[in-house]
Amino acid sequence: MDRRHFLTGAAAGLGTACLYPTSALPEPIEIPPLTQKYKATDTVVLGNTGIRTSRLAMGTGTIGYGGSSNQTRAGHATRLLLNGYDKGLRFFDTSDSYGSHPNVAEALQHIPREKVTVMTKCDSREPQAAKADLYRFLKELKTDYIDICLIHCVTEADWTERYRGVMDVFSEAKEKGIIRHHGVSCHSIGALRAAAKSPWVEIDLVRLNPIGAYMDADPQTVIGVIKEMRAQGKGIVGMKILGQGKMRDQQDKALRFALGTGVLDAFTIGAENIPEQEDLIRRIAAA
Numbered sequence: 001m002d003r004r005h006f007l008t009g010a011a012a013g014l015g016t017a018c019l020y021p022t023s024a025l026p027e028p029i030e031i032p033p034l035t036q037k038y039k040a041t042d043t044v045v046l047g048n049t050g051i052r053t054s055r056l057a058m059g060t061g062t063i064g065y066g067g068s069s070n071q072t073r074a075g076h077a078t079r080l081l082l083n084g085y086d087k088g089l090r091f092f093d094t095s096d097s098y099g100s101h102p103n104v105a106e107a108l109q110h111i112p113r114e115k116v117t118v119m120t121k122c123d124s125r126e127p128q129a130a131k132a133d134l135y136r137f138l139k140e141l142k143t144d145y146i147d148i149c150l151i152h153c154v155t156e157a158d159w160t161e162r163y164r165g166v167m168d169v170f171s172e173a174k175e176k177g178i179i180r181h182h183g184v185s186c187h188s189i190g191a192l193r194a195a196a197k198s199p200w201v202e203i204d205l206v207r208l209n210p211i212g213a214y215m216d217a218d219p220q221t222v223i224g225v226i227k228e229m230r231a232q233g234k235g236i237v238g239m240k241i242l243g244q245g246k247m248r249d250q251q252d253k254a255l256r257f258a259l260g261t262g263v264l265d266a267f268t269i270g271a272e273n274i275p276e277q278e279d280l281i282r283r284i285a286a287a
Contacts, residue, residue, distance in 0.1 A: 031210060031256050038259045040284040041088030046235030046265045049181045049202055051147060053117035056284065057091035057237065058084045058277070059270030060100035067099035070272050077103035083274050085111055087281055093268040094141075095121040095152060096133065101140035113143060119203075119237070121152035121185055127165035134173050148203050149179045157190025160198045167200050181235070189216040189225070196228045203235040208264065210257040213243030226263040238267035251280075256287045 040056035060077050062070040071077040077100050081092055085107070092107070094100045104118060120137055124130040137146060149170060156162055170182040183203030186192040195201045207215045208222055216222055226236055238258055247254040258267050271277035 031253050031260065034256055034260050034287055038284055038287060039088075040281045041090075043090075044265050046148075046181075046203060046237070047230070048233030049235050051117055051181065051235065053266060054088065054090040055266050056089055056280065057093040057117075057119070057266055057268035058089055059093045059239075059268040060103065061093070061095055061098035062270035062272060064095065064098035064100075064270075067097065069098040069100060069270070071270060072099045072103060074272065076273060078106045080271060080274065080277055081107040082110060084277055085116065087278065089281075090115060091117045091119070091266060091268070093119050093270075096137065097121070097123055097152065101137065105140060105142040108141070108143060117147045118143065119148035119150065119205075120146055121150045121205075122166075123152045125163055125166060127169050130166045130169045131173075134169070134178055138178065145177055146179045148181050148183065149173070150183050150185045150203065150205055152185050153187050154184050154191045154195075155188040157188070157194055159184070159191055160194050160200070171200070183235070185239075186216060189221065192216050192222065192225050196225050196232075196234075199232075201229075201234055203237065204229055205237050205239055205268075207240040208238045208258065208261070208267075209240055209243040209247060209254055211243055211246060213246035214240050223261060223263055230263060236263060236265050238264040241267050241269055252283060252287060255284055259284070259287055 040054065042055040043052055044055050045052050058081055060069060060071045071080060081103065092104050094104045118141065122130055122133050124133050151163060151166055170179065173179045174182060181202040183201050184195050185205040186195055192206060195204050206226060210219055212218045229236060241258045242248060242251060242254050258264055269280055271280055
């Protein structure tokens with residue numbers, strides 16, 4: 001199936017559902033206007049890794065767990081990736097737990113592999129299981145290499161010691177060219193601080209929004225740790241930019257915050273349909 005046919009009719013078949021469920025919002029936050037223009041399609045470099053990709057990553061894991069997500073459950077993930085690519089987005093954010101590897105694989109059949117950055121995540125905490133996962137990921141993604149692989153959803157403050165075996169597996173995979181760079185997805189302030197101190201971490205996926213929703217700590221505390229990471233040349237990718245729906249009606253403020261902090265190289269947001277995806281691209285350009 002050619003890419004044009006694959007996308008035909010997609011918008012008609014997709015609704016205009018909200019990116020996240022409606023929920024009570026905190027008090028409005030005053031965020032100053034940006035002093036420069038940004039685009040979702042801007043080419044950014046992730047720290048000192050040399051990876052050049054788009055500012056906006058296409059998330060495929062909204063309410064993602066147990067091998068599925070809102071994107072995969074609706075059957076729109078591949079169309080979203082291809083539509084985003086056509087609009088200039090070059091960053092595919094996937095994970096084993098989202099069940100979106102097959103969607104990324106399908107999208108990669110229609111576009112040049114070297115033109116996109118593929119970031120995935122591993123949930124295994126035992127070295128042998130993690131090694132098996134990496135080779136399985138290559139098969140599922142139908143690619144010879146993975147640009148970024150993260151240890152997923154780390155909460156332990158001592159994770160750099162506890163999961164040393166998994167880190168060694170990732171390091172060996174990098175030496176073999178299976179992955180280009182490795183890092184971690186943090187889900188506690190202790191884990192984030194440990195990541196900041198670890199030379200092994202090349203890429204960090206960190207939760208950041210102006211109201212502290214679903215974050216590791218308050219925004220200023222998290223920004224302080226990110227600045228420590230940036231000083232070491234780590235690549236920083238933001239997530240939970242809209243506070244997992246808490247800022248659904250304050251998207252522009254959330255985007256201005258993400259762009260204006262100056263601490264994120266890129267950020268990921270999981271649009272659930274093409275109109276949402278294109279709206280995000282417009283909002284970032286208008287911020």
